[in-house]
Amino acid sequence: MTYDVLGAGALDYMPCRYGQSKLLFRGPERRLDAPYVSFLGGTATYGKFIKTPFPALVESGLGVNCVNFGVANAGVDVLLNDSFLGEACTGAAATVVQIVGAQNLSNRFYTVHPRRNDRFVTASPLLTAIFPEVDFAEFHFTKHMLSSLFNVSNERFAAVRNEVQTAWLARMKLLLKRASGETVLVWFADHAPLHQEPAGLDPAKARSPLFVTREMLEELTPHASRFVEVVATPEASSVGTEGMVFSQLEAMAAAEMLGPKAHGELAQKLGTVLQELV
Numbered sequence: 001m002t003y004d005v006l007g008a009g010a011l012d013y014m015p016c017r018y019g020q021s022k023l024l025f026r027g028p029e030r031r032l033d034a035p036y037v038s039f040l041g042g043t044a045t046y047g048k049f050i051k052t053p054f055p056a057l058v059e060s061g062l063g064v065n066c067v068n069f070g071v072a073n074a075g076v077d078v079l080l081n082d083s084f085l086g087e088a089c090t091g092a093a094a095t096v097v098q099i100v101g102a103q104n105l106s107n108r109f110y111t112v113h114p115r116r117n118d119r120f121v122t123a124s125p126l127l128t129a130i131f132p133e134v135d136f137a138e139f140h141f142t143k144h145m146l147s148s149l150f151n152v153s154n155e156r157f158a159a160v161r162n163e164v165q166t167a168w169l170a171r172m173k174l175l176l177k178r179a180s181g182e183t184v185l186v187w188f189a190d191h192a193p194l195h196q197e198p199a200g201l202d203p204a205k206a207r208s209p210l211f212v213t214r215e216m217l218e219e220l221t222p223h224a225s226r227f228v229e230v231v232a233t234p235e236a237s238s239v240g241t242e243g244m245v246f247s248q249l250e251a252m253a254a255a256e257m258l259g260p261k262a263h264g265e266l267a268q269k270l271g272t273v274l275q276e277l278v
Helices: 054-062 076-081 083-091 125-130 142-152 154-177 214-223 234-238 248-255 260-277
Strands: 002-004 036-041 065-070 094-098 110-112 120-123 182-189 226-231 245-247
Touching (some): 036 054, 036 083, 054 260, 076 083, 094 154, 094 260, 120 142, 125 154, 154 214, 182 214, 226 260, 234 260, 245 248
Parallel strands (some): 002 245, 182 226
């Protein structure tokens, strides 16, 4: 592992903007007037704490510009609602979509920040009616809010979990549909998709991507050209944060993420698939 004792700025992500998007993407900036592959996703695609995340690794082997449109802590909403990303996917030779958790999206029960989807904004009247004893003003992050609801009532929480899963599936289908070229759906985690989300598991203790089950993926994958499932090998998982770059204050966050070796495993498999598509 590599520490930056100065704190912030441990790794230079060379942030850049494309078009009229309000989002800051990871650089260096890539040309969009030549053939390219777009990569949509959350923190893993962005490559938080990773010097060379998998989009850059794929680019070095593919020989085609790979544009990293990953957004840290993204849910489906920011990827779907940013108009520039819609245009970028339409113009791409292929679009790679990382499967992100279902918790960070607006739905009938609560609203999230339009760009920072992990930020809880407000509860709907429906949710406050289901959980009248909860003071929603106390919450700033979706996962904290969901964990608290679970601990108040697992039975009532089931309705919330079902709602976000339904909303996630519908929006992921839209996200894949708007790409005019080939689409590659990617599962990238330290575990295989579960056939059913454990009903008695606190969301705060669940592994990412949260609330996404094998059954949901079986319904979603026909909407993509290819599905790539990469579960980090024991060797990649065992090295922990080795090779990652972060400050001491970021150590706990870094420990929850897959490291450079896992990114390499994904890039190898993705590169083989993309060679056939572009």
